[in-house]
Amino acid sequence: MNIFEFDRSAPLIELRGVHKKYQMGEESIHALKGIDIRIQSGEFVAVWGPSGSGKSTLCNLIGLLDTPSAGAVHLNGQDVTKLRDDRRSEVRNKAMGFIFQSFNLIPVLSALENVMLPLQIAGVSAKVARQQALERLAEMGLERHKTHRPAKLSGGQQQRVAIARALVSAPVLVIADEPTANLDSENAVKIIDLMRDINSKKGTTFIFSTHDQRLLERVGRQVLMHDGEIAEDKLPEKPEAFRVAGVSR
DSSP: OOSSOOOTTSEEEEEEEEEEEETTTEEEEEEEEEEEEEETTTOOOEESTTTTTTHHHHHHHHHHSSSSEEEEEEEEEEEEOOOOOHHHHHHHHHEEEEOOTTTTOOOOOEEEEEHHHHHHHHTTOHHHHHHHHHHHHHHTTTTTTTTTTGGSSOHHHHHHHHHHHTTTTSSSEEEEEEEETSSSSHHHHHHHHHHHHHHHHHOOOEEEEEEHHHHHTTEEEEEHHHHHHEEEEOOSSGGGGGGTOOOOO
């Protein structure tokens, strides 16, 4: 199977016996301890827990930003653990979008130029990249702000630009690190509901690393991390309200 030909009947992400250790001077940190988890295409998942629980490490492994010390990470049924760096970059660029806590927008570029950037890096023509970026900004309600640089945008607007950038390549998976941490309650709820709407309409899979109770109350699945292990993995009381058509555990 081509890794980019996604089969919704199989798990989108599967981790099998995954461990991750870091060496900090003479101290060895065991960040993940034998993680087993499956995530289907179209799920809306929050990975949460206290600082140091392993949630960010787990998301980094799923996003191919890091490699496990032991075990395997499967994407669309294929083991991506031992891919070369260039192949890992290709998978990230074509299949994944990332939303960072600090937005990571380029200050000297406009909102439109920031959203265009992933497409231009991928070799898409400027004309096509501009059109697709404009469409994503319109979905975020930011048409009138397309020429504004990040410094001229509010925190909520910057986060929407970051989401538009993550979605511009039509990824099957979006990984978000504390996407609401820098937002007030009103903007946080708007951003969460916006991502839920995208998940519902387009079937885009979202995986969040979060402490935010506002987000936890609106996800379709909560994965609680504690000391490098999955302490709890649960669906909401009414999972049908969050499930994309055809998606099941």
